Amino acid sequence: MRSWPGRSSGRLVLLVGLPLAVVLLPPAVVRVGLSALSPFLGLSSALAGRAAGITLVCSLPMTALVLWRRRFFCRFLCPMGWIVETCGKVRPGARYAYARIPRLGQWAVLLTLGGAIATCPLFLFLDPLALLAGAAGAGTHWAYAVAFAGIVAVSTILPGLWCARLCPLGGLQDLAVDLRGVLARRRIEPADGANPEGTPVARRAFIGLCGGAATGVLATRLPANTGTIPLRPPGAPDEATMTTLCVRCGSCVRVCPSGIIRPDLAPPDFTRLLLPTLSFAEGHCLDDCSRCGEACPTGAIAHLPVAAKNERPIGLARIDQKACLLSHEVECGVCVTMCKRNAIVEEFSKETYSVAVRVLEDQCNGCGACVAVCPPRAIHVEPTKR
Amino acid sequence: MERLGRRDFLRALGLGSLAAVGGGSAWCAPIHEGSKVVDQGKAIARGGAAFIENGKVVQPRREIPVLRETDVLVVGGGTAGVVAALAAARAGVRVTLVERYGCFGGLWTAGLVLIVLATHVRAGGKHVKMVQGIGDEMLARIAKLKHGAINYGPDSRADATTDPEATKYVMAAMLREAGVDILLHSWVVNAIMDGASIQGVLLEGKSGCLAVKAKVVVDATGDGDVFDAAGAESVPHVHRIGLVHRLGNVPSGLDAKGLNLGVATPIPGVRWVNMQGPQGDCLDIEMLTQVELDAREAIWARLKEIQERPGYENVFLLDVASQLGVRASRTLVGIEELRLEDWRNNKTYPDVAGIGGSYSFLPGRGCPIPYGTLVPKRIDNLLAAGRCVAADNKMLNYTRLIAPCMLTGHAAGAAAALSVTSKVSPRNVDVAALRALLRQQKAYLG
Numbered sequence: 001m002r003s004w005p006g007r008s009s010g011r012l013v014l015l016v017g018l019p020l021a022v023v024l025l026p027p028a029v030v031r032v033g034l035s036a037l038s039p040f041l042g043l044s045s046a047l048a049g050r051a052a053g054i055t056l057v058c059s060l061p062m063t064a065l066v067l068w069r070r071r072f073f074c075r076f077l078c079p080m081g082w083i084v085e086t087c088g089k090v091r092p093g094a095r096y097a098y099a100r101i102p103r104l105g106q107w108a109v110l111l112t113l114g115g116a117i118a119t120c121p122l123f124l125f126l127d128p129l130a131l132l133a134g135a136a137g138a139g140t141h142w143a144y145a146v147a148f149a150g151i152v153a154v155s156t157i158l159p160g161l162w163c164a165r166l167c168p169l170g171g172l173q174d175l176a177v178d179l180r181g182v183l184a185r186r187r188i189e190p191a192d193g194a195n196p197e198g199t200p201v202a203r204r205a206f207i208g209l210c211g212g213a214a215t216g217v218l219a220t221r222l223p224a225n226t227g228t229i230p231l232r233p234p235g236a237p238d239e240a241t242m243t244t245l246c247v248r249c250g251s252c253v254r255v256c257p258s259g260i261i262r263p264d265l266a267p268p269d270f271t272r273l274l275l276p277t278l279s280f281a282e283g284h285c286l287d288d289c290s291r292c293g294e295a296c297p298t299g300a301i302a303h304l305p306v307a308a309k310n311e312r313p314i315g316l317a318r319i320d321q322k323a324c325l326l327s328h329e330v331e332c333g334v335c336v337t338m339c340k341r342n343a344i345v346e347e348f349s350k351e352t353y354s355v356a357v358r359v360l361e362d363q364c365n366g367c368g369a370c371v372a373v374c375p376p377r378a379i380h381v382e383p384t385k386r
Numbered sequence: 387m388e389r390l391g392r393r394d395f396l397r398a399l400g401l402g403s404l405a406a407v408g409g410g411s412a413w414c415a416p417i418h419e420g421s422k423v424v425d426q427g428k429a430i431a432r433g434g435a436a437f438i439e440n441g442k443v444v445q446p447r448r449e450i451p452v453l454r455e456t457d458v459l460v461v462g463g464g465t466a467g468v469v470a471a472l473a474a475a476r477a478g479v480r481v482t483l484v485e486r487y488g489c490f491g492g493l494w495t496a497g498l499v500l501i502v503l504a505t506h507v508r509a510g511g512k513h514v515k516m517v518q519g520i521g522d523e524m525l526a527r528i529a530k531l532k533h534g535a536i537n538y539g540p541d542s543r544a545d546a547t548t549d550p551e552a553t554k555y556v557m558a559a560m561l562r563e564a565g566v567d568i569l570l571h572s573w574v575v576n577a578i579m580d581g582a583s584i585q586g587v588l589l590e591g592k593s594g595c596l597a598v599k600a601k602v603v604v605d606a607t608g609d610g611d612v613f614d615a616a617g618a619e620s621v622p623h624v625h626r627i628g629l630v631h632r633l634g635n636v637p638s639g640l641d642a643k644g645l646n647l648g649v650a651t652p653i654p655g656v657r658w659v660n661m662q663g664p665q666g667d668c669l670d671i672e673m674l675t676q677v678e679l680d681a682r683e684a685i686w687a688r689l690k691e692i693q694e695r696p697g698y699e700n701v702f703l704l705d706v707a708s709q710l711g712v713r714a715s716r717t718l719v720g721i722e723e724l725r726l727e728d729w730r731n732n733k734t735y736p737d738v739a740g741i742g743g744s745y746s747f748l749p750g751r752g753c754p755i756p757y758g759t760l761v762p763k764r765i766d767n768l769l770a771a772g773r774c775v776a777a778d779n780k781m782l783n784y785t786r787l788i789a790p791c792m793l794t795g796h797a798a799g800a801a802a803a804l805s806v807t808s809k810v811s812p813r814n815v816d817v818a819a820l821r822a823l824l825r826q827q828k829a830y831l832g
Contacts, residue, residue, distance in 0.1 A: 069697045296562040329646055329660045331503075333626075334747045337726070346626065348664040353684035355626060375746055 034297045037077065038129045039063040039176075040109065040169045040248045047116035048244030055247075055298045066173040066182055074163055074170050075195060080128035081163055082228065083100050087152050088159025088210030098161040105171030109209055111169065114212020115271075119240055120219050122212055125248035125274045126168050134250025134263075140252050143263050143274070148158070179205065219271045229270065229383040231278035233261055233292040234285060234312045234365075235302035238385075239272070245300035248274040252292035252301055260368065261292060275302070280368030280381055285314060287340055287367065312323075315366030315381040317359045319346070323378035327356050335370035335379060344370060429471030431681060434437045450588060450597045456482040456567065459600030461574045465491020465788050466772030466795030467556045467606030469520050473776040473799025473827060474604075475564040476520075481674060481799075482567040482598055484574055484589055486710070488792060490557035492608065493740045494750035494788050495550040497705040498630035500651055500658050502546040504743040504789040507752050513540035516743040516752045519829035521792030527556045533652040549652045560610065569598070574607065577615035584765040584812075602767050602802040602812060606795060609669060610716035610774035617717035618762040623779060627668055628661035628711035633692070640697040646688065656704060657759035661685075661711065668715040713773075713786055720776030722758025722811070724785060729753055737817045738823045739801070740793030741832055745784055753784060757817060760798050773800035793829075800824050 007082045041140040042059025046052050066073050074081050088094060108123040115122035127130070131151070134144035154161050162368070163170050178201035187223060229239055233252055236242050264277040276292070280283070287310050304312065317335075326331035326346070335357060336344045343363035346355050366381045415426040433448035458474040460467045463485025493499045502525065505517040517524065525546060529535040535553040537544040561568060568587070576588040578597060586599035603657045605612035607690040610620050636647055636657050648659030663681060666673040685706060692698050722735065727747055735756035742753040759776040760769045770776070771794045773786035784790055805812045808819070821831055 326662055328627075329648075329662055331660060331662075332746065333783070337747050337783055346662075346665060348626075348662075350664075350680075353661075353663070353680065353687075356662075373747055373749075 019277040020365075022327035030037055033228060033345060034129050034251075037062060037073070038104055038127055038169055038227045039066065040112075040172045041124070041130065041298070043172070044112055044116040044121040044124055045245060047113055047249065048119050048121050063176070067176050068194050070177045071170065071173050073173060075190050077325070078128065078163075078169070080132050080167070083132075084151065084155040084160075084162050087155035090156050091159075094159045095157075096160040096164075098158060098165050101165045102159065103165055103171060103174070105165060105167045105285055105321055106170075106175050106204065106261040108166075108224075109175060109210035110190050110208020111289065114209035114214075115216035115219070116244065117209070118216025118219075120212045120271045121244060122219075122271070123168060123239040124217060124246075126166075127247060127249070128167050128169050129161075129218070130247050130249035132138075134248070134253065141250060141262050142348075144253070168196075175201065175205065216271075219269060229367075229385065230264060230275070231315055231381060231383045233276050233278065233301045234309050234314050235290070235293045236276075236300065242275060243271050243277045245298050246275050246296075247298055247300075249297060250274075250276075251295040252276045255291040257289060257291065258286055260285060278368070278381075280371035284368035284371065285366075309366055310367075313365045313384055314368070315370075315383045317364050317366060317370055317379055318336055318382045319344075319359060320380075321359055322354055323376045324357060325376055327354060329354065332375065333357070334373045334375065338369045338373050339364075340369065341367075342366060389476075407655050421521065423828050426623040428593065430592075432598055432652060433595065444723075444745075450595055450737075451597055452586075453589075453593075453596040454482050454567065454569075455586075455599045456480045457597055457601050457806045458482075458604065458799070459484065459586060459602070459664065460604045460606055460771075460799070460802075461612050462492065462608060462772065463487075463490040463557075463568075463570075463605060463739075464607035464608060464772060465494050465791040466608075466798070467492070467604070469524070469792050470577070470796030470799030470802070471566045472520050472560055472564050472604055473796050474803040475561075475566045475799075475806070476827060477800060477823060477831055478802030479803045480567070482569060483561065483568045484572050484587070484598065485822050486571070488570050489554040490561070491550065491553050493709060494710060494727060495553045496633060496709040497709060497711050498550060498658055498705070499711060499788070500550060500661075501649065502548065502789055503787040504745045504748075505546065506782065507750070508541075508543070509750065510743070513751075515540070516830055517789045517792055518681075518743050519824070519827050523541050523828075524556060524560060525545045527560070528552050531556070533654075536650060536652045542830045547649065547651060547658075551800040552652070570701060572596075574612060575615075577603075577612055579616060579618075582617075582628075582764055584612075584768045587612060587615075595714045600767075601770065601778075604769045604771055604798045604802050605718075605774065606771045608712065608715070608773050608796070610770060613718055613762055613765065613768055613770055613774070614716060614773075616762075616765045616768055618765040618768065620716040620774075621719060621779075621780065622667075622669075622716055623714040624667055625712075625714035626662045626665050627674070628663035628676045629639065629659055629678065629685065630658060630707045630711055631685050632656055632658045633689070634702050635700050637697055637701075640695075642695075645692050645695060645698070647692070648815045659685075659688075663711070668710075668712040674710055674712075681710075682706060714782045716774055717782055717785075718759075718770045718774055718776045719763055720770070721761045721763055722756045724753075724755060724759050724775070724777040724781040726778060726780040729781070737820075738831055739797035739820065739829075740790075741830060742787075742790045742793055743783065745787065747780070752832075755789075755790065755793055755797070756787075757797055757801065757820060759785075761813050762792060766813065767805070769798040769802055769812050771795045796827070796829055797824065800827065800829075 036058040039059045042056040046056040075204045112121045112123045135148035260278050260283045261272040261276045288308045290309040341363050343360045347358050349354050368378045368381050414427045414429045416423045417427045432453045434446045436445045457479040458481045460471040460483045464804045469492050471481050475481040507514045529538040530551045535548040538546040551785040572589040574587045574589045578586040584603050648657040737757040738754040739757040740755045772791045775794050779783045801815050804815050
């Protein structure tokens, strides 16, 4: 890992330039770039989705490259690697000291891929590129910033630890080369000389994959997993597909101009950690925007034209009649005013001589435009089965 | 010009034009007190009775006596009309104000909608007054009266609420001080047109049908009756029609759960209760009649519920509004339109004539109201003010509030005066001069 771009000034340019590039480049470039650079994302999404999607296809050249040259990607291409190495040089005299730490990154890969077979990619969110993409940019959520800061802190205290031992993308490359060796019926010494007596790679792979698959099977059978449906961005598929396709890169979180998409930090179950969920507390899904779908690298959020996106229900607005001002004869009806789809109508009852607002279920797409404007907060969007 | 006394004028007209209008009942009989004749009586300018011709009811073609000739005629003595009349009169032109009822304030007073919404913006804990000038002067004068207003001023977090009688009183006083010529109990029924240019209006009242001629007419009828009669384009709306009432002797501090006791007024123990009511066409008298009758029954039914609650036995119905709460009926198609989307996009206008305060669906900042929303596309010498100005069906829920009505009234009055003094149609009024005049009258324009 010493052959990374050497000059510290150049490194500084990269440090500033990379996050800037993620923000300034068109979402399409970031989207393709992310999949093209990470075989980890490509593999697990293909396994979990049972299909060779665009993510896998994009990642094939890089897969071939890392099989040919061990950790080529980490040395020359990984932006997180550049950042981590720079952090390692902040403390003069700091030394690489991770030899006795097990290769957690490899285990993360195996468990994730195993889980992916059971449609539940367990540690997909640890992908460094996804994390970096999530943390870069002004619109990011604090959870990504915290994760990124964590990696920076670890790398400053224990230089090189992240890349060599924790990073699943790095672990995948090591595994791939080791497995290539097994297939070629010859043993290849680990590059950094770590634990040559460790579990043989084939056994490691078997244990990891089986463990992951078992955990995945268990996790998807949890009672919570069958009941609750959180709100998801428009164009999201059913929960199982969402869990498998989403790489938790936070691209949708970052690009949403209303800031309503946030990583789920309190999911109904562990497998749905960091999936994008919606909060209409301060904004709503705009009717002239489909940027989340555009930014999604895996197609978990379908990239739909704006008009089609508007027809994909996020949920259904529900009005608490007891709290509604209109039913207390207070001048309001703001929800009726704000609904661009005319999905909220006033209904007058001659018996009580009063007005109530009602949601037309076939008109409402759950965009949430009525939620934040409601003075007594009497409206919430209820997720519908997708 | 020396104006003829109203009585002499009518008398002359009644006697002189009887033959010309071809009989009918426009007869001025002497007035008796007991058997003694006390006055000669006035002619009723009815122009003769209608008659049946080929089975159809026909009105005789007749000449309409001209009651007034003025510079600026304001039709409607509600919030917008009163402020418009004051603005024009203070700018130095002759102003006649025509009102269909016997008091000023319209829905603010006779309609008992006592809350003055959208006067200010509250930003960062600070109260920033948007309605200044004549509207605020009026509020300040009302607030000075004992039990005149509550929640007025920068220290209040709630919106100002006034007493209807105090408001009527202050409005009349200000109009008289400004020298506005007032005609009450007169219902404007038609426009007098010369091509696409309005020359005045016809009004109906106990004196019959009379004409008021003016150089500029301000339509502050709320329903846009004048611009509609003049042939200006407008957009029809249906909206909820309510009927507000006030409760007296309302105790405080008791369990009021499930009861709608409305909102506090400046009078202790008196609360005003809003009503949403059914949606309907507010220009249909059958609809209005139905609502008036049903709503009064509903009010009594609710009162009974309140009185059945322990502690509330002595609550009584103080009054029911004498005007139905019509929220929207017609809006003008103006040379500019107030749109919600434009507010959201922070659209700027070159001809801002007032800035309204924030409101539930316009939170956080003021709402600029361009002069173009008062100006009809095609008709000359005519301006709109109040809830009938050009606004989309979302923003009309803003322009109908009392504070925006003050602002559009102020702008219309000032523009009408400028139009008269500079001898141009309101459409061509110099916007810079208008804004200067509004500023001179202490309006806030940002």
